[in-house]
Amino acid sequence: MDAQLLAFVAVAAGMVALPGADFTVVVRNALASRRSGLATAVGVAGGLLVHTALAVAGLAAVLVATPVLFRTVQLLGGAYVLYLGLSGLRAMRKRPASAPGTEEAGRGGTAPGPGRSLRQGFLTNALNPKAPVLFLSLLPQFVxxxxxxxxxxxxxxxxxxxxxxxxxxxVALLVDRLGRWLRRPRTARAIEGGSGTALTALGLVLVTGPLLH
Structure with missing residues (x-):
């Protein structure tokens, strides 16, 4: 049995499951529809594939060693996360605080299509500037x-x-499974407001914060 591999699986599982922008975007889109949530989830995995491929190729080292390039990625990622957060807050304001107790009423409008959801998940993860540092420092420890x-x-x-x-x-399937409760107008409004606030705050930190290495 490869003890190092088992240890890596445990560490990686904790890293993947840690709530953050990826988790928030998946939950928000799954709240709109199961298809949107699943497409977002696949997009997040696609973003992780990009980061891991860069780390394997050694290109992440170039990104980390080049402050201007790293800061550019940081600004792009922060701007996109900020956009998602503000979009969520706008959607919350449009969502009625109370309505007939049907699941469709709680959806608060048209769900993003699979293509848009996939793109949101991918860009949220792929533009995360902390990921190259994380993978570059983590993967070699388990070789x-x-x-x-x-x-x-x-x-x-x-x-x-x-x-x-x-x-x-x-996560997307669980949110959809609990949809009858989560999509009640007041609950959905609270989730949308909370996720929008969290994404907006994270985007502001990335855009205005110092270089992350």
């Missing part, structure tokens, strides 16, 4: 001495993407 690094890092990268493909769709 045993004397083992070829490329096959091992490819395996570790695959584990991260696989965990994301399990976790985020599970």
């Amino acid at each position: 045993p001495d004397g083992q070829a690094p490329l096959p091992r890092t490819l395996l570790l990268a695959s584990v991260v993407v696989l965990l994301a493909l399990v976790w985020f769709p599970a």
Whole structure:
């Protein structure tokens, strides 16, 4: 049994499950519809695939070592997360505080299409400036001495993407399963407002904060 691999799975699972922008966007879109939530979840996994591929290729090292490039990614990611947050707050204001107790009334309008949801999930993760640093520092720690690094890092990268493909769709399905309660107008409005506030705050931190390394 590969003890280092098991340890990595545990660490990676905690990293993937940690609530953040990815989790918030998946929940918000799953609240609109199951299809939107699942598409967002797949998009997040696609973003993780980009980060892990960059780390395996060593390109993440270039990004981390180039402050201007890193700051550019940070600003782009922050601006996009800020846009999502403000969009959520606008949607909350349009959502009625009370309405007939039907699930459709709680949806508060048309759900984003699968393509748009997939794009939102992908960009939210792919433009996360902390991810290259995280993967660049994490993956080498689980490459045993004397083992070829490329096959091992490819395996570790695959584990991260696989965990994301399990976790985020599970979150989307759980939100949809609880939809009758979560889509009640007052509950949905609170969730939309909370997710919009969280994304707006995170976007502001990324846009105005100092360089993250």
